[in-house]
Amino acid sequence: MEIIITAIIVTGVIGLISAAMITIATKLMFVKVDPRVEKLMSILPGANCGACGFSGCEGYANALAKGEVAANLCPPGGNDTYEKINELLGLDAGEGLVSKTAIIHCMGDTDTMKSKMIYNGISTCFAAKQLYGGQGSCSFGCLGFGDCVKICPSHAICITKDIAHVDIRRCSGCEVCLKVCPTGVISVEKMPVHVAILCRNTEKGAIVKDKCGRGCISCMKCVRECHAGAIAVNESLAVIDYTKCDGCGHCAEICIKKCIVAY
């Protein structure tokens, strides 16, 4: 009987001392946490995609609570999240949400682009890129193994005929795909995007023509015909300046190779 009482006393005392230590330590080392951070965390989608420029939703919530950043940096959350953040922080929703979308600048699918070899290796773009720049004859284009498909948090990308396509309605503009694409064939543009040049090949026109049926051959036709002066050709590749483009869609109609596409 005595041993049971000793055991109870010893364990009880150790427990009490532990409890006292934790209580004192917590009181002494109390860290003030902004209560809004937790609320902001519950508002944010929690995808930790990094579109806001922070490492995760928590980083963005912290910065928001401190008032360091704008509330419109979370594309995955959409307008709903934006309004809730403004409501919580007492800001007015003047600026509007910056909505973005990813564009895959390649049209060289299995029908239009010649392949230079049959690749039987590990089926990721990253691995395929290591071997002579991939199986397609054009080393600027989409490899089609879908590294971006696997990583896309909004399931907005699909592969057809070895080319990735983005569903603009689903894309949140988080730029995650940008980081995994070994060719850098993806870009993220501010919405609305009316037209896009779906080619990244900077080789001379004659070489491109030989490799791919949908590649930009730098014929300069779009540059001449664009009434807004928004298209320029650099290094044998047409590029659209979206700050000037007014979205008339004329370039998509006249492009000889049909590598300019209207959305």
Next chain:
Amino acid sequence: MEFDFKSLVIIMMSAVLVNNYVLRQFLGVCPFLGVSKDLKSSAGMGLSVLFVMIMAAAATWPIQVYLLTPNGLGFMQTVVFILIIATLVQLVEVVLRKFLPAIFASLGIYLPLMTTNCAVFAVTISNINNEYTFIEALVSAVGAGLGFLLAMVIFTGVREQTAAADPPEAFKGIPITLISAAILSLAFFAFEGVIENLFK
């Protein structure tokens, strides 16, 4: 106090390699499989386990020797030790949050996991069962922690390879992880007898 350097080295090396807590005694396998996906988090987990093991060994040894054994309370060992380890982990968490918020942020998730990590508990128990002195107990805790860290880091390397490889559909995910863990464990069985013969 007299230091027997050779026996300390033997205790240390055997805790790291021969009796590696994860790969030889299969203790603490949960974090071993759970947080070994990338090097940063597995090294963070390994280091925090190392730290908690040393703290726990230093705290439980005097309590066993000066409080439990003299009062004939050896049977309360499990309860008391778990109580102490949980308290320590809580304290470490509070201190880290206050003074080293960066480290706390990177360890945040793993620290509470340690409370119920059986590898930490096993170190404190085996220190008592082997009748180690205080210094020996500390050295064995350091060895156990380093062994855990070593196992975590090696296995992270293995997992990075299996993630890039393309195993058959049936082996994808958990199965291939368990198989590679088993092979790694077998590899550590090769250390059998190394320590005894090292100091002949």
